[in-house]
Amino acid sequence: MSLDLFLQYLFAGITYGSIYAIVAIGFNIIYNTTGIINFAQGEFVMLGGMIAISLLEYLPLGYAIAAAVLITMAIGALIEMLFIRWLESPSVLRMIIITIGISILLRESALHIWGESIRSLPYFYGNEITTFNLGSVHISPQVVWVIVACAVMMAGLSVFFRSTPIGREMRACAANRTAALLCGINTRNMVTLSFMLSAGIGALAGCVMSPITYTQYDSGTSLAIKGFTVAILGGLGNSLAAVAAGILLGIIEAFSVSVVPLAFQDAIAIAILLLILFVKPHGIFGSSEAARLKDF
């Protein structure tokens, strides 16, 4: 493999990896405040892309994306209020089945609204063949958009969780829900907020990736599995590690194309997931002591 090809694969890997990382962080935000893995996380990404594409007829690109993110956040909040908020300490099995049901409803609604056709947003800058050269490597400007958007989201989330009062309340809720409740934090609102937040970042990721990966009603499922792989790989609940793990998975996938047929690409991510679950279920960056205290 020549150096050029190597770098080309590397950039492709980083692009996909940052998207996986965003989906994984969406999983983490909800997991931290509720202990739930939201199996409908991939559908938020799909919805973000689809809504933005539909709004594009009426609004300029930037506004369409902003509106799509807000609408998806509202859907996230609505889902939490309808299906999750009023359950008294539900069992994990029950929550898994409910979120799977939600993902089916979202996917099928998307099928009925937008049909089976594959859609995409236009390139934010230039078009499919616009590239700029970095040394001898050709990079699409959209790749830069994806990486920058992901980096900005991560920085924003980190500032939000560290420095704003609401962010701190959410962290308190994540650390110990009962204690947070006793300190006067409305933990139920925090849970709703966490659904909104993870729906919002999922939707934004769905918008920036749409020109490259396209959007279809069922594109959420495989993203959810990969995002979950990344979340586990980094250790469930650890968002910084998720970024590293996401980029790692993206790069592994990108390079695997040169070894195995493309049709098996999804199987590779899942094989990695199974391997990690069997060998080190607390993640490559997590500690086994901490993992023992969490309940899965």
Place this chain on the structure above:
Amino acid sequence: MRTPRKNISLAALCLVTVGLHLLTAATGTQYYLTQLTMAAYYGLVVIGLGVLMGYAGQISIGHAGFFAIGGYLAAALTTRNLEPFRDAPLVRGLDSLGLLAAGQDIYGAALLTVTPWAACLLAVSLAGLVALVIGVPVLKLRGHYLAMATLGFGTIVYRIFLASPYFGEADGIAEVPAFPLLPALGGFGPVVVSGGAEHRVLNFYVAWGVLILGMALLLNLIGSRVGRALRSLHSSEEAAEASGIATARCKLQVFVLSAVYAALAGVLLTHFNGGIGPSEASVMKSVRYVALVAVGGMTNLWGTLIMGVGLTFLSLRGVFGAHDDVVFGAILIAVMLFTPEGMLSLRLKEWARRLIPGARS
């Protein structure tokens, strides 16, 4: 369940089977038997999964994978021509054991395939073996991890069948031959699993017979020592472990058993339909099986059977139309939100008692 009551219920199921046949015969709606046959095979998957989920407390979102392993292997082994490999040691070995059948394809060329019986045994035991190998590490996981791991397994199986030319890629495998279960005996003709209209009634009884046998086996299992061990495992794995129950082994046995049920249903349904496609392996199918178990009530095998066969039949008849998956998703959510013990756990008995004056309350 106590033995007499169990036997009465099983006898009732036999009567229902005969009743369904007579009802369709009397009303001239014998075409319903085709979907009833298919529903019975899907019911077999669902009751197997029901014991795993309800009694052992382990979720599996990958059972369509086992169904597909059974169906696809049976289909591939009985249709793919081994004639070009006639001199390979493996093929020669199989031939000398009498496991191969020679024939002719529609163009008159020589065709050498595995006999349906051998293919069925191979497919089911391979599915069991896969469940054993996968089950050892997977069943150590709990909750979300277990759900995702089984979902991942199902997705890999789906991808493999979808991407392998040997398994027909997106087209699946068609023209699977009939499965002669029993040769002609005395006054009876041969028992054949196939979709032909002349075998419709016969196949209906074969499918429901298999379902009743499967149900009887599971009811015995639940009533036995293993069943009690499983239930204790569901309520608290630590307590079960402390009482001297080999929890890991128990879970694994039930996992393998439910995989074998799914694979057997896959084999028989594939022969009945005459083919299989990749959608049988899809995640949506696995989720549907979970939904059916949930609707029937996790620890209520009869409820699982009734809901599994009933809803599948309605779905196969196209009652839900294009909203098929939506209906199952909505059912899943509604049941889990309002009656996590299953729809039949609603207090129908108490309502009924209130309706009947003078009944013991």
